[in-house]
Amino acid sequence: MAVPLLAGGVGQAVYGHFTLVRHTGLARLHPVTATLLTPARSSDDRAGAQSGFHALVRWSDRNGGHTDVVPVRAWLQRGAHATVWLDARGDVAAPPPDRDFPATAGVAMGCATVFAGVAVAFGVRWALDRSFDRRRLAQWARAWERVEPDWVTRYGL
Numbered sequence: 001m002a003v004p005l006l007a008g009g010v011g012q013a014v015y016g017h018f019t020l021v022r023h024t025g026l027a028r029l030h031p032v033t034a035t036l037l038t039p040a041r042s043s044d045d046r047a048g049a050q051s052g053f054h055a056l057v058r059w060s061d062r063n064g065g066h067t068d069v070v071p072v073r074a075w076l077q078r079g080a081h082a083t084v085w086l087d088a089r090g091d092v093a094a095p096p097p098d099r100d101f102p103a104t105a106g107v108a109m110g111c112a113t114v115f116a117g118v119a120v121a122f123g124v125r126w127a128l129d130r131s132f133d134r135r136r137l138a139q140w141a142r143a144w145e146r147v148e149p150d151w152v153t154r155y156g157l
Contacts, residue, residue, distance in 0.1 A: 002117070003113070003114060003117030004114070006117065007110045007113040007114045008110065010109050010113045011106040011107060011109055011110030011113070012106065014102075014105050014106045014109040014110075015102045015103060015105065015106030018097055018102035018105050018106070021096070021097060021102075022096050022097045022101070022102060024096075025085075025096025025097070026096050028087060028088065029085045029086065029093050029095075031083045031085055032059045032060075032084050032085075032086060033082075033083060034057035034059035034081065034082050034083070034084045035057060035058055035059070035079065035080070035081055035082075036056070036057050036076055036078050036079060036080050036082060037055070037056045037058055038056040039055065039078050040053040040054065040072045040074060040076040040077075041053060042074075052071050052074075053071065053072055053073065053075075053076075054070065054071055055082070056068070056069050057069075057070055057082060057084060063090055066090070068084075068092055070082070070084050071094075083095070
């Protein structure tokens with residue numbers, strides 16, 4: 001009974017956390033539409049680069065035009081449009097989590113909690129079984145020590 005309740009609580013807590021992260025990100029960041037000046041390329045081959053796809057993009061806002069290398073969706077070509085998230089100073093920021101991410105993370109952590117609870121329950125059961133088996137084998141050995149001398153002399157074994 002405790003495992004499903006714990007899993008539900010963990011799932012709700014994770015969902016609440018990432019919903020708050022999403023709303024905070026949406027409140028402090030604003031999106032702008034940028035045009036790719038280069039095709040999106042994987043940056044895994046560059047030393048020290050973050051994984052994913054990046055491209056040189058250009059966008060305009062109230063402070064004028066800007067150009068920067070930003071993370072973009074895979075396989076976008078030159079001239080395509082991408083969303084760039086900016087903070088209050090106009091610096092490029094990581095985008096807030098997608099709308100579905102809090103629910104996905106909550107369900108995933110709830111399932112992980114269920115699996116962990118089941119693993120712990122099986123581990124406890126296994127340890128108790130071994131303990132009981134050792135106890136039964138010790139009792140059997142003590143009983144055999146009492147019976148064995150009569151058994152050998154009576155049956156000639």
